Amino acid sequence: MNTISVFDLVGEYAITVEDGQKVYDIIKPELDAQNPLEIDFANVSIYASPFFNVGIGQLLRDFSSDDLNRLVNFAHLSALGKKTLQRVIENAKRYYSMTEEERRIVDFVLNESSESET
């Protein structure tokens, strides 16, 4: 199993979209070749959802959940990182199950009337 060190790719802060893309660009060809991977977060201390959305969430466009569960393992994720990543994965699954039109539906958000201030 190959190991990818996130710290070696992006350093201590895993927060930006650009750094997420760097990780995705390394992971994607390995998974295309059906190579099992360990994604190692040792020495990474700060995580933010833009990084995970692009680095990991995007994989759900390309691969099934079953394939990702079979091929990808995570190591040394902090409790906060796990919580953030798990929610990013749930959001990505929802995102890719919707059409572009459905993503723009607003009615579900706007049930309550707004208060007004003058």
Place this chain on the structure above:
Amino acid sequence: MNVDRRLSDEIVDKVYEIYDNAFHHANSPVGVISCGQYYKSKNEIRLTVIDFGVGIPSKVGQFLNRHDLSAADTLRWAFKRGTTTKPSASKPGGLGLDFLKEFIQLNHGFLEIYSGGGFARIDANGEHYFNRTLGFGGTMVNITLICDDKNYRIFDGHVDDSSDEIAF
């Protein structure tokens, strides 16, 4: 200033989204202005981020092609989990403000946003969205966080710290 390391990491993590939005969404002609202060007697951090860009109501109205929406409703949409106006349509997003909102509420701090004709205040008592007659030509975000780890919990749900198992 003495802040628990986990709390400071979480503050950076959650507040980053505000800067990400200001730099990547706002199209501000003069960049982003930010200032902050630690108030020792109250043990609070207050942070302000201002841009003079298009504002959330305009951005969201354009993205949704719903120019009939009130400014308050566009802010409510922007704070809903999973909503984003980011152009990278093939990549998921839109969790940052939701995470920030949740963190502010657990922390017992508060967040205020003035953007275009809208105003939002989020605190432990809930979310309040208003239309204002006097608009702001951009977006101003004020965040107040309590620097006491007794006053906050990282998790609203159970996370198993002993395993790196993540389910896709």
